[in-house]
Amino acid sequence: MTALNPDDAKRLAAARALDLVTPGMRLGLGTGTTAAHFVELLGLRVAQGLQVICVPTSERTRTQAQLFSIPLSTIEATPELDLTVDGADEFDPQLRLIKGGGGAHLREKIVAMASRRMVVITDSSKAVVTLGKFPLPVEVNVFGLEVTRRMILAAAKASGCDGEIRLRKTPSGHPFVSDNGHFIVDCFLGSIPDPNQLAARLVAIPGVVEHGLFIGIAKAVISAGPDGVEIFGELG
Numbered sequence: 001m002t003a004l005n006p007d008d009a010k011r012l013a014a015a016r017a018l019d020l021v022t023p024g025m026r027l028g029l030g031t032g033t034t035a036a037h038f039v040e041l042l043g044l045r046v047a048q049g050l051q052v053i054c055v056p057t058s059e060r061t062r063t064q065a066q067l068f069s070i071p072l073s074t075i076e077a078t079p080e081l082d083l084t085v086d087g088a089d090e091f092d093p094q095l096r097l098i099k100g101g102g103g104a105h106l107r108e109k110i111v112a113m114a115s116r117r118m119v120v121i122t123d124s125s126k127a128v129v130t131l132g133k134f135p136l137p138v139e140v141n142v143f144g145l146e147v148t149r150r151m152i153l154a155a156a157k158a159s160g161c162d163g164e165i166r167l168r169k170t171p172s173g174h175p176f177v178s179d180n181g182h183f184i185v186d187c188f189l190g191s192i193p194d195p196n197q198l199a200a201r202l203v204a205i206p207g208v209v210e211h212g213l214f215i216g217i218a219k220a221v222i223s224a225g226p227d228g229v230e231i232f233g234e235l236g
């Protein structure tokens with residue numbers, strides 16, 4: 001097979017995920033460059049007459065879906081979904097994920113957990129043996145930011161990780177504000193030896209709104225790379 005660049009790989013994974021979509025489905029639409037390929041391909045199918053109803057995981061995805069005239073709902077009006085297709089920053093052999101590189105992981109997690117199936121689409125560079133190469137995003141309340149930052153650091157240390165925690169900024173140097181009005185801190189922890197333990201510690205911190213570890217949520221990962229498409233987990 002000819003070498004694929006990462007963007008072609010993302011599109012290939014998105015195209016494979018589109019095969020899972022059947023008429024009448026209620027879909028969760030992820031956020032990010034890979035998910036954007038899926039939204040675009042879905043939009044082309046909708047233009048050909050496919051009937052689906054979709055819940056976007058971010059304002060960015062909502063805007064893109066509207067451009068393609070994809071019928072949209074909200075998670076309040078459609079709290080049960082058949083399938084969510086979303087990208088990831090990393091996945092490990094147990095299909096545990098790091099998400100939130102686009103700052104949308106709170107809505108992404110709510111939508112994924114409202115779905116019978118979450119299928120992740122990625123290029124093969126996102127596969128890791130141990131999570132933590134990518135900084136772990138944590139959405140935090142604006143109030144008490146410094147307290148929360150210290151508590152996250154303590155939770156990371158207690159879970160065998162150490163590193164730096166940085167407030168995410170926009171290119172103009174202002175704090176990045178999520179669609180939900182919160183800040184995001186990026187935790188540069190290196191290898192996370194026990195993601196389940198770290199996740200449990202993070203949810204116990206009052207200022208933490210949601211962390212980017214997705215554990216036991218993804219049913220399958222469709223990963224595309226130079227060797228073609230690989231499926232991890234169960235698509236069905």
Ligand SMILES: O=C(CO)[C@H](O)[C@H](O)COP(=O)(O)O
Nearest residue numbers: 032033034087100101102104
């Ligand atoms: O979690 C996410 C957004 O919050 C994205 O799915 C993740 O960052 C991957 O993005 P991309 O497909 O652009 O590599």
